Amino acid sequence: MSWRDGLLLALRSVLRRPARTALTVLAVALGSGLLVALAAIAQVADTRVIGELGKGGPATAIKVAAAAPDPIAPDSDTPRAGAPRALDDAALRAIRGAPSVQSATPVLAQQVIVVPPPLGRSIPAFDGTDPDRGLVQPFNAVAVGVDLNAVGSLPVTLLAGRIPAAGSVTEVAVGLDYLDRLHLDVKRPEAVLGSEVELGTPQVQATGDIRVRARWTRVAITGVVAQQVGEGTFLASSQFVGAARSWQTSGVDGTAVGLPLPSTKYSGVIVVASSLDDIHTVRAEITTLGYSTSAPEHLVATVQRYLHVVDIVLGSIGLIALTIAALGIANALLAAVRERRREIGVLKAIGARDRDVLRWFLAEALFSGVAGGVLGTAAGLGAVAATGAVVNGYLVQQGLAGIDLGGIPLLTALIGVGGSALLALLAAAWPALRAARLPAREAVGVL
Amino acid sequence: MSEVLRRPVSVPHRGGSAVAGAGVAVRARGLTHTYGRGARAVPVLRGVDLDLEPGSHVALQGPSGAGKSTLLSLLGGLEPPTGGELRVGGVDLPGLRGARLAAYRREVVGFVFQHFGLVEVLTARENVMLAMSLAGVPPGQRRRRADEMLGAVGLGDRAGHRPGQLSGGEQQRVAIARALANQPRLLLADEPTGNLDEESTDRVLDLLHEVVTERGCTLVVVTHNPRVAAWAGVQLHLRDGVVHG
Secondary structure: OOHHHHHHHHHHHHOOOHHHHHHHHHHHHHHHHHHHHHHHHHHHHHHHHHHHHHOOOHHHOEEEEOEEEOOOOOOOOOOOEEEEOOOOHHHHHHHHOOOOEEEEEEEEEEEEEEEOOOOOOOOOOOOOOOOOOOOOOOEEEEEEEEOHHHHHHOOEEEEEEOOOOOOOOOEEEEOHHHHHHOOOOOOOHHHHOOOEEEEEEEEEEEOOOOEEEEEEEEEEEEEEEEEOOOOOOEEEEHHHHHHHHHHHHOOOOEHHHOEOOOOOOOOEEEEEEOOHHHHHHHHHHHHHHOOEEEOOHHHHHHHHHHHHHHHHHHHHHHHHHHHHHHHHHHHHHHHHHHHOHHHHHHHHHOOOOHHHHHHHHHHHHHHHHHHHHHHHHHHHHHHHHHHHHHHHHHHHHOOOOOOOOOOHHHHHHHHHHHHHHHHHHHHHHHHHHHHHOOOHHHHOOOO | OOHHHHOOEEEOOOOOOOOOOOOOOEEEEEEEEEEOOHHHOEEEEEEEEEEEOOOOEEEEEOOOOOOHHHHHHHHOOOOOOOEEEEEEOOEEHHHOOHHHHHHHHHHOEEEEOOOOOOOOOOOHHHHHHHHHHHOOOOHHHHHHHHHHHHHHOOOHHHOOOOHHHOOHHHHHHHHHHHHHOOOOOEEEEEOOOOOOOHHHHHHHHHHHHHHHHHHOOEEEEEOOOHHHHHHHOEEEEEEOOEEEO
């Protein structure tokens, strides 16, 4: 029997039991679909995360402190800083001019007094009497200011809402610690969006007879972020924080009352290296310039290890699904062999060789495998596309580059369909061999 | 066992207008067959001696369990005998295994079953073509020859129908067309009219008679039908695993 005749016979045979065939194809489709989806998602995750890390993006940003490096721990992720050291425009230019530096964004930090909502209430008197007892009390915090146009290259993750408009002096984003302060649920960060808060910048006017006054600004909270730019509750534009620092520095030094003037123009600098491999070199260069740095080098290695583990887990889940699909094929074919014992015997009685029968059943499994593979791959890629669209939307919302899924479908589709066909053949091997070895006397059913 | 029972049964050629040399001679000596082993062994054939001349038409009769179908399956190469000698057309069947046995079934034997044995999912034409496909007939010739065969059995207009769309008699005629598709020299029929009504039985018998006579092939038919036995001309009785002439 030629392959063509075997395929014709197999095609007719798989259509003989449409419900069983449909279930078998569905099992293969589920298995291959799951594997394709998991493989594609793992591939995207690897590409995206490792790619970003590999490019030395925000996740691997180097934080430069306005301090000299501590000589005993210059290479750790979080080295202890040494003596204070001015971080000014000249230092910024020197850092930007260092090899393998992709970007260097200055960071400003300013201590502020925070009056949380509801606004317009009484300020507690110094004697401790508080007519609005029970409300959250004003507290001290730090506002971190950066160029919000460059937020995409900074270690900032938007959790809810949006990043304040670049250059705005009336909008801020808050960290999760702000929600803690207000006794709000950190799992519902959107609760603070749109609320207003008053930020006061203290200015020490005299230290002898202590006189401190504040410049108050009412700002709207536009977003909630997790950020590694600096130690601060508020993320604002560099214009907002710069204006606050100017106000404070126009006063006198208040070190005695805990309000020292800033000793350096910039509180820190966020440096992004050209690639993951350059991080260590860039840190060494900045250390040579005399500044303390920190970078999540060990974190990157850890993330890579975890991603590898995720790959293994996802692959295992997919293989389990495929194994179940294979068992489904084998079971369906075994049932078919049981049902067709006499038919197989007749085929042998009229001259079929073992290999003809083998070909018949393998071709039948091949149909199920290919059909299931095509369906499953299409469904899996559909799921990946949907997931990709969701992830893409999130990344774009974060101000990051979207995911390019263009290169995935063709290769994955080929592997999905080809793998399913191969799996079907492997699963069918034993039932097909059983069928092929049935004796021809099954045709007459003697004993 | 008596000497009479052990004497070979010899059947002369009785085909009317047989094509000389188209059939095969069959010779069995001390043919035995046992199913199972040890305590579970069931001896079915206990020493069959048989001589059939080429082109002879033989009706094999006997009670159920006498070994008729087993003898037929041995003659057809469906399984090798467990003992004795069996030669068909000069071929030593016990010595054949695997692909050579399949080739014997393909090239020498035509089978007609009581249950018709048609592949349900194929049309009448495709069932006939399947036998030719197994025999390696070129694809271009199969359809033409299948249509000729179906025309010869009076089913030229039903070639595109599946077995489920045909009556029992029509299915058996398709099975006969398939059995004759590769021009066998030994036609074996196991109760070919067992599942048919009287009218269909007559038609199938007439057809069998016509084709085996015309083609001159050796015919062995297992039957309980006296009319079939009478038509065959030679009746052999199988009882307790031994042939009685």
